[in-house]
Amino acid sequence: MSERVKGPRAIGVSQIPDPKSQAPFALILFGSPGSGKGTQSKLLAKALGVPQISTGDMLREHVRKGNAVGTKVEAKMKAGILVKDYVVNQLVEERLAQPDAANGFILDGYPRTRAQAETLCGMLGPRGVQTVVIHLVVDYNVIIARLTGRRQCPVCGTLYNVTSKPPKVPGVCDLEGAKLIVRDDDREEVIRERLDEYEKQTRPLIDYFRETGKRLYEIDASHDNPQTVFGKIEGLIREP
Ligand code: ADP
Numbered sequence: 223m224s225e226r227v228k229g230p231r232a233i234g235v236s237q238i239p240d241p242k243s244q245a246p247f248a249l250i251l252f253g254s255p256g257s258g259k260g261t262q263s264k265l266l267a268k269a270l271g272v273p274q275i276s277t278g279d280m281l282r283e284h285v286r287k288g289n290a291v292g293t294k295v296e297a298k299m300k301a302g303i304l305v306k307d308y309v310v311n312q313l314v315e316e317r318l319a320q321p322d323a324a325n326g327f328i329l330d331g332y333p334r335t336r337a338q339a340e341t342l343c344g345m346l347g348p349r350g351v352q353t354v355v356i357h358l359v360v361d362y363n364v365i366i367a368r369l370t371g372r373r374q375c376p377v378c379g380t381l382y383n384v385t386s387k388p389p390k391v392p393g394v395c396d397l398e399g400a401k402l403i404v405r406d407d408d409r410e411e412v413i414r415e416r417l418d419e420y421e422k423q424t425r426p427l428i429d430y431f432r433e434t435g436k437r438l439y440e441i442d443a444s445h446d447n448p449q450t451v452f453g454k455i456e457g458l459i460r461e462p
């Protein structure tokens with residue numbers, strides 16, 4: 223079930239990012255680790271023709287390159303702790319300045335603190351960007367099962383889950399034949415830390431979104447498959 227939480231009306235088709243439209247548009251995918259933000263952001267980015275901006279992916283890319291940003295954030299990410307606001311704020315600011323973000327974009331994993339949310343408002347306000355927040359609500363036990371069961375191919379990055387999306391041969395990537403791995407921050411003690419960070423620093427942003435009059439939709443994303451959740455979100459944002 224989805225619920226419209228705030229705002230006078232749903233988003234009309236004309237407000238969806240459109241190469242010809244003048245009004246840029248930000249969709250914030252909000253939710254706990256394991257709520258499916260990444261999956262939904264990818265589907266939405268494709269459907270709307272706008273980029274998915276994932277701070278987690280950007281940070282992992284810096285770590286992979288071993289550059290100054292990567293070195294700064296690596297230990298924190300491994301421990302499941304949020305990296306410093308100024309680091310992610312700068313990454314997002316640079317990314318939003320790219321031409322492909324001119325008409326709209328999907329934010330995945332940002333903002334995660336009040337300071338980040340305030341910085342984002344400061345970036346979007348002057349550009350006249352309309353902001354919509356989609357909050358993916360998922361039961362705690364489902365989140366734990368998703369995160370502890372997650373496996374990834376080290377070669378192509380494909381994600382599996384030992385129960386909900388197992389590979390054909392246990393522990394082996396269907397596409398590459400490579401041995402699947404557990405992401406560093408999907409180890410049990412780190413999962414606890416990530417969920418703790420979410421509860422303390424990120425969940426309270428819901429109040430901030432309400433206070434600042436953002437359009438906020440809550441979607442129950444516990445039991446439906448990704449396509450069904452995507453259908454719910456699409457239905458909401460295409461509603462006249
Ligand atoms: P998840 O949402 O499942 O925790 P992400 O890929 O979004 O996964 O984030 C992985 C890690 O990257 C986080 O645990 C944190 O260390 C860092 N990170 C990502 N986005 C932010 C952000 N907006 N602010 C601070 N740290 C972030």
